[in-house]
Amino acid sequence: MGISDVVILAGGIGERLWPLSTKEHPKQFIKVEEGLSFFQMSLRRAAALKPASSILVVTRREFVDLAADQCREFADSLAAVERSFFEEKIFVIPEPEAKHTAAAIYFACRFIIARQSGSAFSDSGKEHTVLVLTSDHIIKPTEYFLDACESAVRAAQENYFVCFAIKPDFPSTEFGYIQTGARNPDDEAVFDIAAFHEKPGEAAARDYLAAGNYWWNSGMFAFAASFLLEEIQAYAPEIAEAFSVLHGVPKLKTCKKIKIMLAWHGLENAYQKTPAIAIDRAVAEKTKRARCVLAHFEWYDAGSWDAFTGCVPAPDENHVLVQCDDCYVHSDIPVALCGVSGVTVVIKDGKALVLQKGSSPLVQEAVKQMQTILRR
Numbered sequence: 433m434g435i436s437d438v439v440i441l442a443g444g445i446g447e448r449l450w451p452l453s454t455k456e457h458p459k460q461f462i463k464v465e466e467g468l469s470f471f472q473m474s475l476r477r478a479a480a481l482k483p484a485s486s487i488l489v490v491t492r493r494e495f496v497d498l499a500a501d502q503c504r505e506f507a508d509s510l511a512a513v514e515r516s517f518f519e520e521k522i523f524v525i526p527e528p529e530a531k532h533t534a535a536a537i538y539f540a541c542r543f544i545i546a547r548q549s550g551s552a553f554s555d556s557g558k559e560h561t562v563l564v565l566t567s568d569h570i571i572k573p574t575e576y577f578l579d580a581c582e583s584a585v586r587a588a589q590e591n592y593f594v595c596f597a598i599k600p601d602f603p604s605t606e607f608g609y610i611q612t613g614a615r616n617p618d619d620e621a622v623f624d625i626a627a628f629h630e631k632p633g634e635a636a637a638r639d640y641l642a643a644g645n646y647w648w649n650s651g652m653f654a655f656a657a658s659f660l661l662e663e664i665q666a667y668a669p670e671i672a673e674a675f676s677v678l679h680g681v682p683k684l685k686t687c688k689k690i691k692i693m694l695a696w697h698g699l700e701n702a703y704q705k706t707p708a709i710a711i712d713r714a715v716a717e718k719t720k721r722a723r724c725v726l727a728h729f730e731w732y733d734a735g736s737w738d739a740f741t742g743c744v745p746a747p748d749e750n751h752v753l754v755q756c757d758d759c760y761v762h763s764d765i766p767v768a769l770c771g772v773s774g775v776t777v778v779i780k781d782g783k784a785l786v787l788q789k790g791s792s793p794l795v796q797e798a799v800k801q802m803q804t805i806l807r808r
Contacts, residue, residue, distance in 0.1 A: 597647035603637035736792035
């Protein structure tokens, strides 16, 4: 396929799924399907891509042990040949602090180049085609995902910044949108990007759905590492300047055959200086060479309780529903609901959320207010 490196962004805290997702055990590490977490399903997709060089997990420093443990658990589930391949490719690299996706992706590209050449600032990035994946989505079937990646890689190798666009099936106000332009005559799945649009209001979302050429922005990308670094230099030079203090090569350790970055001279300083900005704002919305792949796989961003309950079945145990309709219970203690409808109940580690379905945007405010109570 031509992919040299896969980068998995795994540093979010998923506060919209409180109390199941917390700062100590965030959404991406929750087990949801076939005994796998969101993160482990992303590892499975990364392994299926068979990258030539590496699979990098970029996460927060406080999540390193959790991420490494889940990498080890996933590796142990593989047959011997696949396990050996995965262990050879996998790296867990922690950020000193969260500075949004542009810094995380730039850091990953510098790591890729430094590991291969012995310097973070050589020109060997020309040889690396990078695919950036999220760690908290459900994507299936795998073969459709691989097909889309093939189209993305071909465009990336022609020095395009490639986004994965998802066909909307309802007028969502929770996602950013990609407006497509002309179709690529060499690949019917690839389109020019006419514009990016922030999360819309309800009326605009309905208009986008009716127009037929507006697509959800999935947060997955493909590009040549050298091209990405050039675009950062051109459109977000403050990021490149911040990371110019990197020196030498990253220091690694291996724990149960999972490679973990311990330190890199200058990285703390780089993260103190770099702005917190999304890669969409830093590059995608500014570059003159943006394209998108129209994905035909099923894609679920289970980032809110309304979305989560629509794609992750509730556990069968610990609850009883009596004359209830359209209710969802996820609890680690026994719960009985009687005569109610359209309610989501989540109880985890002594914390409870009761939510009317359709009210997911209120959860973040509830979490803010709850922090005051929990600090008492």
